[in-house]
Amino acid sequence: MQRVVVDTNCLLASLNRNSPFHRLYELFASEAFEWVLSNEILTEYEETLAAHYSATTARRVTEILLNAPNTSFQEAYFKWQLIEADPDDNKFVDVAIAANADYLLTNDRHFEVLRQIDFPRVPLIGLQAFLAEMQ
Numbered sequence: 001m002q003r004v005v006v007d008t009n010c011l012l013a014s015l016n017r018n019s020p021f022h023r024l025y026e027l028f029a030s031e032a033f034e035w036v037l038s039n040e041i042l043t044e045y046e047e048t049l050a051a052h053y054s055a056t057t058a059r060r061v062t063e064i065l066l067n068a069p070n071t072s073f074q075e076a077y078f079k080w081q082l083i084e085a086d087p088d089d090n091k092f093v094d095v096a097i098a099a100n101a102d103y104l105l106t107n108d109r110h111f112e113v114l115r116q117i118d119f120p121r122v123p124l125i126g127l128q129a130f131l132a133e134m135q
Helices: 008-015 023-029 039-052 055-067 087-098 109-116 127-133
Strands: 003-006 034-037 071-073 103-105
Touching: 003 008, 003 087, 008 023, 008 039, 008 055, 008 127, 023 127, 034 039, 034 087, 039 055, 039 087, 055 071, 087 103, 087 109, 103 127
Parallel strands: 003 034, 003 103, 034 071
Antiparallel strands: none
């Protein structure tokens, strides 16, 4: 099973049932991949979901993630600081490295700098490409 760290923008895109990206949520629900989280990532999810939807939605989504059998937790014990344009994105990078994730799933252009870094290797994939690969 692929281990995937999911950037907040991809989580947001997957929640609306009418979104073409809702398939990410469906794949997760069917246990097609393992969603890797840290406390810091979960906190960002909650804050962003509460701002975009509601506190109730944020709680529901985090409860689903916390209770799913295909969720795993990985704390980042080293801060690589590879993304300078938006340092807040580094939490996803650090967890992806620590978890030896198969993918860091994002549509955020700040992560593109990682494609030019040989070490540590962080395998990036966009949401559309990930969904196509999971066909």
